[in-house]
Amino acid sequence: MGRKRFVILIVSLLGLLGLLALAARPRKIARDSNPGELEPAQVAAGEARGLSLSERAMSDHGGEVAAHGAPAVGVPADAASVPAAMDRSSFPTTYHVSRDVGTLDTGMRDINGRHIGVPCSTCHVQHAEPPFAERPDQLKEFHTGLRFAHGDQTCSTCHVQEERDKLRLADGRRLEFAEVMTLCAQCHGPQARDYRNGSHGGMNGYWDLKRGPRTRNSCTDCHNPHMPAYPQVMPVFQPKDRFLESKVHE
Amino acid sequence: MSELENGISRRTALKGVGATLGAAAFARALAPLTEWTADLSVDQFLQKHYRELTPEAMQQVLGRLEAETKRDYGVDVEIEDIKPTPGVAFAYALNLSICIGCRKCAEACHKENNHDRPSQNSYIRVLEMEQGSLDMERGDTMYDHPVPAPGKFYMPVQCQQCDNPPCVHVCPVEATWKEPDGIVVVDYNWCIGCRYCEAACPYHARRFNWQKPEIPAEEINPIQAYLSNRIRPQGVVEKCHFCLHRTRQGRLPACLEACPTGARVFGNVLDPASEIRWVLEHKRVFVLKEELGTRPRFFYFFDE
Numbered sequence: 001m002g003r004k005r006f007v008i009l010i011v012s013l014l015g016l017l018g019l020l021a022l023a024a025r026p027r028k029i030a031r032d033s034n035p036g037e038l039e040p041a042q043v044a045a046g047e048a049r050g051l052s053l054s055e056r057a058m059s060d061h062g063g064e065v066a067a068h069g070a071p072a073v074g075v076p077a078d079a080a081s082v083p084a085a086m087d088r089s090s091f092p093t094t095y096h097v098s099r100d101v102g103t104l105d106t107g108m109r110d111i112n113g114r115h116i117g118v119p120c121s122t123c124h125v126q127h128a129e130p131p132f133a134e135r136p137d138q139l140k141e142f143h144t145g146l147r148f149a150h151g152d153q154t155c156s157t158c159h160v161q162e163e164r165d166k167l168r169l170a171d172g173r174r175l176e177f178a179e180v181m182t183l184c185a186q187c188h189g190p191q192a193r194d195y196r197n198g199s200h201g202g203m204n205g206y207w208d209l210k211r212g213p214r215t216r217n218s219c220t221d222c223h224n225p226h227m228p229a230y231p232q233v234m235p236v237f238q239p240k241d242r243f244l245e246s247k248v249h250e
Numbered sequence: 251m252s253e254l255e256n257g258i259s260r261r262t263a264l265k266g267v268g269a270t271l272g273a274a275a276f277a278r279a280l281a282p283l284t285e286w287t288a289d290l291s292v293d294q295f296l297q298k299h300y301r302e303l304t305p306e307a308m309q310q311v312l313g314r315l316e317a318e319t320k321r322d323y324g325v326d327v328e329i330e331d332i333k334p335t336p337g338v339a340f341a342y343a344l345n346l347s348i349c350i351g352c353r354k355c356a357e358a359c360h361k362e363n364n365h366d367r368p369s370q371n372s373y374i375r376v377l378e379m380e381q382g383s384l385d386m387e388r389g390d391t392m393y394d395h396p397v398p399a400p401g402k403f404y405m406p407v408q409c410q411q412c413d414n415p416p417c418v419h420v421c422p423v424e425a426t427w428k429e430p431d432g433i434v435v436v437d438y439n440w441c442i443g444c445r446y447c448e449a450a451c452p453y454h455a456r457r458f459n460w461q462k463p464e465i466p467a468e469e470i471n472p473i474q475a476y477l478s479n480r481i482r483p484q485g486v487v488e489k490c491h492f493c494l495h496r497t498r499q500g501r502l503p504a505c506l507e508a509c510p511t512g513a514r515v516f517g518n519v520l521d522p523a524s525e526i527r528w529v530l531e532h533k534r535v536f537v538l539k540e541e542l543g544t545r546p547r548f549f550y551f552f553d554e
Contacts, residue, residue, distance in 0.1 A: 014268065199533070200512050207501070208518070
């Protein structure tokens with residue numbers, strides 16, 4: 001009897017060993033001691049974002065405004081300062097200004113497929129022009145198809161009869177069409193603030209300006225200044241979902 | 251006395267039991283070989299876990315993967331192993347007031363990350379939600395009408411790169427883990443395809459490769475990384491990796507660049523001057539399913 005028990009013990013031990021060997025097969029990998037947790041928020045200097053109209057320059061192929069630091073949204077042209085926080089960025093942020101801003105679309109495209117526009121002053125040269133229209137529906141001969149849905153603004157809120165190729169700030173100062181963001185920012189402060197801090201308007205390129213440049217849209221890339229509400233679009237890329245296609249969730 | 255009752259001695263019986271057990275254990279140990287298929291090379295079979303690969307071994311693996319892509323898809327690709335940058339931890343924020351639900355982000359993800367074309371796979375789902383509700387169960391991903399529709403808002407959902415990731419905890423073979431820069435990654439060559447992680451994720455962020463991805467050669471994005479957008483094998487799980495082949499080189503993720511409204515904000519949360527930090531400090535951000543304690547690195551906010 002003693003021998004039988006001994007044999008059973010041996011056999012069960014063998015079995016256990018086998019099980020243990022199997023269980024040990026998926027090897028364990030050492031875990032990182034600290035898998036990059038979010039650091040507690042430090043007091044930030046994020047508010048003070050640079051604005052430097054003076055640094056802006058039209059590039060010669062037309063339609064792009066380049067500037068170091070942050071955009072000059074909502075700030076008069078004479079205020080320029082670059083806080084230290086932005087100095088370490090070595091690559092520029094380019095603010096895209098579309099070629100059709102401040103021109104009348106001819107419907108034609110140049111050899112590169114780009115917009116060909118006519119500056120306003122091409123037609124608006126006569127000194128004895130009829131009085132400035134207050135609202136687009138007063139336009140009887142030209143620009144008659146212009147649709148307008150931008151609050152109670154009048155044409156002269158932004159346009160200048162005497163200088164058709166310029167825009168007009170609320171205090172009467174003139175503004176280049178390329179600086180249109182400053183004009184918009186007069187009323188749309190929260191959007192301008194968000195844009196200045198990189199959370200409105202979208203961008204392309206590098207999040208890390210130490211490693212590469214960045215391109216940003218300007219207001220009129222996405223918003224038609226005469227009808228600024230973002231238009232409805234058809235969504236792209238209809239998903240294929242094995243479960244949801246049959247609408248079993250309803 | 252009893253030794254010769256059945257003509258088999260106890261010693262012989264024990265030998266038999268021992269031999270059977272031994273043979274069974276041996277067969278079980280070799281069981282993975284039964285899964286050997288024609289497209290599984292010896293090198294691939296013997297490949298170590300990502301974090302056990304020496305730099306030289308990794309170079310061999312990358313070379314092999316590039317050759318396999320060339321063989322299977324007819325495209326020359328460059329697969330890199332890009333490591334996290336010290337001092338960089340990523341976070342993402344999405345402005346639900348601005349998002350119009352156009353799904354361009356999902357499309358960009360599809361193209362950037364070499365997703366299977368027939369299944370239209372993407373790491374991003376856009377939920378059409380009732381205004382006034384954050385009930386994700388009632389979100390509709392299949393909407394097909396002009397957007398934004400009245401009374402709706404749109405919530406793109408992708409991997410939330412949780413700091414307490416349930417998917418990582420449940421993986422039985424540690425084929426998925428959290429990197430020091432906050433990105434939860436998958437070693438597609440270590441994953442056994444059990445899909446526990448897919449079940450564990452409260453955000454429905456993981457995808458399973460039911461088939462070997464089909465992608466026309468001219469549509470394959472040749473800039474690839476081992477832990478991100480290289481073409482996945484069949485039978486493994488994949489997920490959003492914050493486009494680490496781009497973001498670890500300083501570039502913005504593909505979904506952000508595709509966004510026509512600028513609803514997406516991405517950056518280094520350890521940099522106090524970054525855009526993402528400004529959003530986290532100045533907007534009323536929230537995370538999805540906060541009560542689960544997953545601690546996402548993906549934030550949502552509305553404009554006031």
